[in-house]
Amino acid sequence: MPTKFGLKNTSSRPSRPLVTPSNPLIISVLTTLGSILISCCIWRFSIRLIRVREPRRGMFQWPFQALVSPGQYVLELAFAEYFLQRYPRESPGPLRERVNALIGKRNLPKWIKAASLQNLVFPYDDIDKLKRHDKEPPVRSVFWALFGTIYLCFGMPEVYRVLFEVIGMDPEDDYCQPKLRRHLDDVDVVSVEFEEQLSWLEVAAYKVWPQLMEILGYPLQMIDNIPEITEARNIELGLGLQLCFLHPSKYKSEHPRFCFDRLEYLGQKIQDLVMAERLLIKYIGAPGKWLQEKHGRLLLNKLWALSEEKHLQRFIIYGENVENKYEHNRRLKNPSTTSVQQAIHGLSYCVYGKPDVRRLMF
Missing domain, CATH: 1.10.1520 (Ribonuclease iii, N-terminal Endonuclease Domain; Chain A)
Structure with missing residues (x-):
C-alpha cells in the first residue's frame, strides 16, 4: 500500500533480523x-x-x-x-x-x-x-x-x-579571487589608527532593548568557570543584536560593516543545515527530492511564523530617507524582516552555537 512519501511497499515477506557485531x-x-x-x-x-x-x-x-x-x-x-x-x-x-x-x-x-x-x-x-x-x-x-x-x-x-x-x-x-569592484571606505573608529579611539567598554555601553532580549530569551544561562567569559559573551550578544536590526540603508554608505549583511549570510547557511538535519532524522526513509521540497516550504514558514509571532519587524532601524517607504510597503518590508531573522540565527550560532539556532527555529 502507498506510504506517506508516495512510495509503494513491494515486499511480500517479513524481513529477517540482521546480525550485527556487538562492539x-x-x-x-x-x-x-x-x-x-x-x-x-x-x-x-x-x-x-x-x-x-x-x-x-x-x-x-x-x-x-x-x-x-x-x-x-x-x-x-x-x-x-x-x-x-x-x-x-x-x-x-x-x-x-x-x-x-x-x-x-x-x-x-x-x-x-x-x-x-x-x-x-x-x-x-x-x-x-x-x-x-x-x-x-x-x-x-x-x-x-x-x-x-x-x-x-x-x-x-x-x-x-x-x-x-x-x-x-x-x-x-x-x-x-573575486572580481574587482569599488569598495566603500571601511572606517573603523575603534582601531589604533585614530587618535581619539573608543574602548570596547564605551562601545558596549549602548544597551539593547530589554523587551527584545526577553522576546528572544536572551541571555541564556551558561555555566562558565571564569565570570569574565560570561560578561564578554553578553557584551558580544548585545553588540550583535544591534547589527541584526540595523538595516543597510542606515549606516552602510559611511560604515560598510554597520549592518546585518555578514550575519545574514552566515544565518542563511546555518539555518539550512539545521533544517536539513532535522528533516533527515525525522523522515529517515524519505526520498531526496521530497526532502528538498519539504525543506523549502518548512523553512519559509518557520521564518514567517517567528517574525510575525514575535513582531520583530518593529525593532528594525531604517535610514531616515527610506523609513516610511519600508514601513508601508510589504514588498520591501518582508525581505528585510526575513534578513533580520537570518541575521539573528547567524548571531546565535556565533555566540551560543548550533543548539541555540535549533531553539530559535523549533
Missing part, C-alpha cells in the same frame, strides 16, 4: 564506511541511466539522495565560516564569489579527479572528454553526499581536513 566501535566504522561507499559507488552504475527518461515519481529512488542536501549546506557553511573569519571586512558579495569558485558545479569534477574518485563515479578514467551536462550532475550529487556523510559521522573538523588536506583545495589561489 560499538566496529558498528560505527562499518556504518561510516558503508555510507561513504554507497554514496560514491552507486553512481558508477547509475551513470548509464542519465539519458533515460526520468521514471514516475516514487517508483525509483537512490538510497543516498537524502544525504545530498545536508552535504551541500555543510560545504556552504564550512566555507562561509572560513571566509568570514579570513576576511573580516569583506561584504557577502565577494565571499559568495570565493565560495562559488571553490565548490561551484564547474569545478567539482576537478576536485573529484584530484581525490582519485573518478573511477567510483564513472566507469572510465578520463572524465575530461565528457560533456558538461553528462559530467557535472552526477559529480555534484556524489560530492555533496560524500561530505554529508563525513559531517554526520565525524563533524565539521573532518570536513575541513578532507577539503584542505585530502582534496587539496587552496582558498588563496588566484582562481578564487
Whole structure:
C-alpha cells in the first residue's frame, strides 16, 4: 500500500533480523564506511541511466539522495565560516564569489579527479572528454553526499581536513579571487589608527532593548568557570543584536560593516543545515527530492511564523530617507524582516552555537 512519501511497499515477506557485531566501535566504522561507499559507488552504475527518461515519481529512488542536501549546506557553511573569519571586512558579495569558485558545479569534477574518485563515479578514467551536462550532475550529487556523510559521522573538523588536506583545495589561489569592484571606505573608529579611539567598554555601553532580549530569551544561562567569559559573551550578544536590526540603508554608505549583511549570510547557511538535519532524522526513509521540497516550504514558514509571532519587524532601524517607504510597503518590508531573522540565527550560532539556532527555529 502507498506510504506517506508516495512510495509503494513491494515486499511480500517479513524481513529477517540482521546480525550485527556487538562492539560499538566496529558498528560505527562499518556504518561510516558503508555510507561513504554507497554514496560514491552507486553512481558508477547509475551513470548509464542519465539519458533515460526520468521514471514516475516514487517508483525509483537512490538510497543516498537524502544525504545530498545536508552535504551541500555543510560545504556552504564550512566555507562561509572560513571566509568570514579570513576576511573580516569583506561584504557577502565577494565571499559568495570565493565560495562559488571553490565548490561551484564547474569545478567539482576537478576536485573529484584530484581525490582519485573518478573511477567510483564513472566507469572510465578520463572524465575530461565528457560533456558538461553528462559530467557535472552526477559529480555534484556524489560530492555533496560524500561530505554529508563525513559531517554526520565525524563533524565539521573532518570536513575541513578532507577539503584542505585530502582534496587539496587552496582558498588563496588566484582562481578564487573575486572580481574587482569599488569598495566603500571601511572606517573603523575603534582601531589604533585614530587618535581619539573608543574602548570596547564605551562601545558596549549602548544597551539593547530589554523587551527584545526577553522576546528572544536572551541571555541564556551558561555555566562558565571564569565570570569574565560570561560578561564578554553578553557584551558580544548585545553588540550583535544591534547589527541584526540595523538595516543597510542606515549606516552602510559611511560604515560598510554597520549592518546585518555578514550575519545574514552566515544565518542563511546555518539555518539550512539545521533544517536539513532535522528533516533527515525525522523522515529517515524519505526520498531526496521530497526532502528538498519539504525543506523549502518548512523553512519559509518557520521564518514567517517567528517574525510575525514575535513582531520583530518593529525593532528594525531604517535610514531616515527610506523609513516610511519600508514601513508601508510589504514588498520591501518582508525581505528585510526575513534578513533580520537570518541575521539573528547567524548571531546565535556565533555566540551560543548550533543548539541555540535549533531553539530559535523549533
